[in-house]
């Protein structure tokens with residue numbers, strides 16, 4: 001039965017879902033990576049497709065931006081479409097100077113200032129972590145994807161894209177945080193609550209400490225590495 005935000009029928013989604021932020025990226029993955037992909041939902045222009053990869057059913061659907069948005073889509077996929085695993089394919093701003101543009105961060109933890117997470121469990125500072133098996137498999141898969149470079153570590157899931165708190169950014173860097181983005185912590189907590197599995201693979205598109213531009217070709221490759229790592233992680237685990 002359709003939900004308020006997803007118009008697909010039961011069985012339209014595969015157990016494994018790739019989740020980019022941008023609906024156009026979902027279309028690109030469906031058209032260039034999956035086989036026999038068909039559109040299964042387009043409510044609010046948040047496009048979802050189901051196809052196969054190496055014979056395995058896989059879906060791809062966008063999350064939109066921010067913890068509230070990904071929390072809605074992840075909850076509805078897990079709870080009403082029997083989705084078992086979601087891997088977010090996102091961009092992030094690099095905080096660690098060990099990172100280069102295009103590197104893929106396997107987010108093994110997500111600190112957050114999200115208002116949604118603040119009140120999740122009263123009196124508790126919740127630990128936002130991915131499924132260990134998916135994270136380990138995705139990290140290992142980087143060695144099989146030509147040109148992919150991966151680092152694993154904590155990221156910061158922010159409610160603000162335009163932060164005006166440089167001292168907080170610096171403190172997070174001082175604590176070894178690799179990158180900043182806006183959804184991973186929300187996805188991890190929803191997966192915990194629904195007793196399902198999740199991971200975020202974040203491609204570095206810019207840096208918090210210097211200006212950098214990617215060419216269009218570099219941007220395309222950027223996501224291809226993370227998508228290939230995610231598909232291999234799905235296939236290598238269950």
Ligand SMILES: O=P(O)(O)O[C@H]1O[C@H](CO)[C@@H](O)[C@H]1O
Nearest residue numbers: 021065066090091181182183
């Ligand atoms: O590229 P996506 O997956 O959208 O991720 C990042 O880009 C958006 C901000 O531009 C936020 O959603 C942030 O998390």
Ligand SMILES: O=c1cc[nH]c(=O)[nH]1
Nearest residue numbers: 091092093180181182
């Ligand atoms: O949320 C994001 C995504 C990319 N780059 C940033 O600085 N922040």
